[in-house]
Amino acid sequence: SLEPVEAMTSCLYECLREVGLQRHYPCFTAMGLRRAGHLSLLTMGDYSSVGVHSMGDRARLFHLVQLVKSLEEEEEEEEDHGGHDDDRVVITRKTFTSGSKVPACRQLDFDGSPIHKTQISGTPMRSCPHKQTVRRSTVHRSNSKVTQRQGVCIYKEGTTIGSGPRPEVRREADGTSRRTDGTSRRTDEPTYMYTSRRTIGEQRISVCVRKRPLTNAENRRGEADVVTAHDGDSVVVHESKEAVDLTQYILQHRFNYDEVFGEESSNVDVYLKTAFPLIQHVLNGGKATCFAYGQTGAGKTHTMLGCPPQRQGLYALAARDIFTQLHSTQDCGNSAVTSHVYVSFFEIYCGQLYDLLDRRKRLFAREDGHQVVQIAGLREVKVESVNSLLEVILWGTGERTQGVSGVNPVSSRSHALLQIQLRDSGHRATGRMSFVDLAGSERAADSRDPDRLSRMEGAEINQSLLALKECIRSLDQEQSHTPFRQSKLTQVLKDSFVGDSKTCMIANVSPGHLATKHTLNTLRYADRVKELRGGGGRRRPTVTPSPSPEHDQTSSIGTSASRGKSPPKGVKLGGHREAPNVTSTPARRLAPGGALLCSTPKGQGAGEGFGRGREDLCLEHTTPVRGSLGRGLWRRRRREGGRTTLWEIPSEGRATTKKTAEGQRELGEVRERDRRTSTEWERERETETPRELESEKERERHLRRYHQQLQQMQWLQQPLPASPSVCRGVEE
Numbered sequence: 105s106l107e108p109v110e111a112m113t114s115c116l117y118e119c120l121r122e123v124g125l126q127r128h129y130p131c132f133t134a135m136g137l138r139r140a141g142h143l144s145l146l147t148m149g150d151y152s153s154v155g156v157h158s159m160g161d162r163a164r165l166f167h168l169v170q171l172v173k174s175l176e177e178e179e180e181e182e183e184d185h186g187g188h189d190d191d192r193v194v195i196t197r198k199t200f201t202s203g204s205k206v207p208a209c210r211q212l213d214f215d216g217s218p219i220h221k222t223q224i225s226g227t228p229m230r231s232c233p234h235k236q237t238v239r240r241s242t243v244h245r246s247n248s249k250v251t252q253r254q255g256v257c258i259y260k261e262g263t264t265i266g267s268g269p270r271p272e273v274r275r276e277a278d279g280t281s282r283r284t285d286g287t288s289r290r291t292d293e294p295t296y297m298y299t300s301r302r303t304i305g306e307q308r309i310s311v312c313v314r315k316r317p318l319t320n321a322e323n324r325r326g327e328a329d330v331v332t333a334h335d336g337d338s339v340v341v342h343e344s345k346e347a348v349d350l351t352q353y354i355l356q357h358r359f360n361y362d363e364v365f366g367e368e369s370s371n372v373d374v375y376l377k378t379a380f381p382l383i384q385h386v387l388n389g390g391k392a393t394c395f396a397y398g399q400t401g402a403g404k405t406h407t408m409l410g411c412p413p414q415r416q417g418l419y420a421l422a423a424r425d426i427f428t429q430l431h432s433t434q435d436c437g438n439s440a441v442t443s444h445v446y447v448s449f450f451e452i453y454c455g456q457l458y459d460l461l462d463r464r465k466r467l468f469a470r471e472d473g474h475q476v477v478q479i480a481g482l483r484e485v486k487v488e489s490v491n492s493l494l495e496v497i498l499w500g501t502g503e504r505t506q507g508v509s510g511v512n513p514v515s516s517r518s519h520a521l522l523q524i525q526l527r528d529s530g531h532r533a534t535g536r537m538s539f540v541d542l543a544g545s546e547r548a549a550d551s552r553d554p555d556r557l558s559r560m561e562g563a564e565i566n567q568s569l570l571a572l573k574e575c576i577r578s579l580d581q582e583q584s585h586t587p588f589r590q591s592k593l594t595q596v597l598k599d600s601f602v603g604d605s606k607t608c609m610i611a612n613v614s615p616g617h618l619a620t621k622h623t624l625n626t627l628r629y630a631d632r633v634k635e636l637r638g639g640g641g642r643r644r645p646t647v648t649p650s651p652s653p654e655h656d657q658t659s660s661i662g663t664s665a666s667r668g669k670s671p672p673k674g675v676k677l678g679g680h681r682e683a684p685n686v687t688s689t690p691a692r693r694l695a696p697g698g699a700l701l702c703s704t705p706k707g708q709g710a711g712e713g714f715g716r717g718r719e720d721l722c723l724e725h726t727t728p729v730r731g732s733l734g735r736g737l738w739r740r741r742r743r744e745g746g747r748t749t750l751w752e753i754p755s756e757g758r759a760t761t762k763k764t765a766e767g768q769r770e771l772g773e774v775r776e777r778d779r780r781t782s783t784e785w786e787r788e789r790e791t792e793t794p795r796e797l798e799s800e801k802e803r804e805r806h807l808r809r810y811h812q813q814l815q816q817m818q819w820l821q822q823p824l825p826a827s828p829s830v831c832r833g834v835e836e
């Protein structure tokens with residue numbers, strides 16, 4: 105006969121087999137899950153780790169986990185009420201679940217009797233002589249979808265049968281059960297290789313998505329809801345597409361995240377799964393950061409700030425928990441750990457820092473001798489209660505830069521950083537929680553905005569969001585270099601990223617069909633932050649745009665002409681895949697209207713081309729420049745109005761030999777513009793290209809090729825220079 109451990113191992117196998125997941129058994133054991141009881145440790149975020157990816161499998165695993173949990177709870181209850189005589193429990197259930205694709209019930213007489221190895225490989229098992237079938241009422245938990253149970257037997261290893269009088273079980277304040285004889289509830293408590301639930305607070309970086317409901321205005325406009333939140337960890341976007349023959353079809357994109365909150369989720373729901381675990385980390389002396397990311401009007405401020413005083417946001421809920429915990433520590437008389445709460449609130453607007461608690465005083469971020477970024481002059485306000493903290497936050501929010509955007513009349517145009525700092529009586533920092541309400545992401549791609557200031561804002565937001573993602577990813581891959589200095593945002597958040605800090609990103613999305621593109625951009629951004637987590641750079645294909653003929657027939661956003669038709673032939677595959685060679689070839693992106701071939705932004709003066717997106721990726725006009733230019737910088741001279749104008753075309757590997765200070769400065773400006781424009785293009789490309797092609801090297805290669813083609817085209821378009829010396833110069 106086998107040892108009990110082997111019996112339990114087989115039990116896990118049998119459980120998995122009953123729901124058709126036995127092929128994943130090796131992954132479970134590799135994760136340290138060796139017994140059926142260990143299944144209760146699994147969260148939905150772990151499903152991918154054990155190799156369960158498809159929705160059907162996930163649903164089955166979910167039901168199995170719920171079942172194990174409910175049985176554990178029942179067992180606890182029974183123990184509290186005197187328990188049953190035998191710790192060895194064999195449970196036989198009739199059915200497992202309904203409404204899912206779980207195969208029909210296979211009644212399994214799996215029991216406490218020794219199990220032979222052959223049984224593990226699937227041969228029928230014999231009945232147990234001391235089988236005890238425990239009749240249990242079906243547990244209906246409010247959030248549980250377990251309605252019926254299938255023939256899964258759970259064998260719980262226990263102490264020896266009939267081993268004397270049972271000790272009394274006492275319920276502790278923390279919810280655990282203890283025996284009066286000092287032993288734990290189960291003497292054979294397993295030594296978990298997989299020690300804890302991987303809740304959000306235990307991961308270094310977690311990514312969640314929140315979908316808001318359609319607003320009144322959107323409802324009035326008759327917008328369709330194209331975002332579906334599924335199963336708490338996946339979201340599907342139904343994108344309306346038009347084929348070449350003008351028929352419309354729906355393209356579905358599915359993304360998986362650690363948590364997905366639907367429109368019915370409240371701020372409290374979001375808080376409990378996102379910021380709450382981080383607060384626990386902060387109270388233990390750590391640092392944590394919670395971001396709200398998303399397009400304008402997607403609900404970032406609603407999530408962070410809420411609508412005080414009726415509906416509290418993450419700020420208030422976190423403050424409440426922090427004070428509750430601190431007060432309880434003080435009530436215990438533990439003066440050694442007494443903490444004081446300080447709050448600072450500032451914004452990053454167009455690359456500059458402004459103190460929202462000090463009349464928008466300009467601030468400067470500097471690194472001290474220990475490479476810790478300090479914000480010189482930042483005001484920290486000591487707060488004694490939740491209410492005073494909220495007052496401070498509201499006051500600071502009033503100081504924030506706001507404007508009107510297409511979808512949000514009160515749109516935040518800056519990144520707001522709220523830091524709740526804990527300090528001990530010696531004023532030493534003992535934990536810090538940062539909340540970042542990021543500026544609306546869509547402005548970065550909004551190249552049609554005629555307002556120059558908006559374009560500048562967009563470029564800045566664009567750059568900082570890209571930098572933020574790069575930092576999170578490089579941290580998660582534990583790269584040696586993290587590009588904190590790429591933007592002010594990442595620079596000031598550096599401290600939150602290093603060491604034992606934890607990060608949670610909440611990607612907010614709007615459900616309306618007019619926002620589909622932005623929603624997809626947001627989800628892709630979040631997905632890219634998430635996808636490399638812990639994967640050592642390995643990509644996992646989680647986004648599955650798929651042709652959806654069924655939806656074509658049923659969708660409310662299909663045209664009448666297309667209703668009832670299947671998607672056009674030929675478009676089905678090529679059109680649904682975001683074909684790499686269509687969207688990513690720079691030359692094709694330049695073609696329409698020939699705008700990119702223009703060497704001069706029409707009707708605009710020097711410097712106007714910056715930040716306008718692809719149409720304006722063209723020559724920068726700098727005049728006049730003295731001294732000689734570096735070898736890698738293509739240049740052109742033209743006589744305009746009696747003076748020489750120099751056109752500079754940045755090229756790779758340039759090494760300037762320019763000596764004069766003015767020349768250096770101008771060259772620096774050109775490079776800076778070039779860099780920003782490239783970044784913007786890169787980001788835009790990144791959001792439009794299929795993920796399979798989006799490896800870093802590939803993106804760089806595309807970018808390089810794009811610049812080369814651009815330069816060549818611009819160069820060819822120009823009339824030949826009059827002076828042979830210039831030609832020589834270029835050839836040099």
Ligand SMILES: Nc1ncnc2c1ncn2[C@@H]1O[C@H](COP(=O)(O)OP(=O)(O)OP(=O)(O)O)[C@@H](O)[C@H]1O
Nearest residue numbers: 316317400401402403404405406512515516543544
């Ligand atoms: N979960 C939600 N439930 C109900 N209403 C919401 C929700 N999320 C957002 N809203 C509403 O949508 C509108 C826009 O939300 P909010 O101002 O938070 O967007 P935002 O992402 O911060 O935009 P911006 O980046 O422009 O500042 C508000 O009227 C808000 O009340």
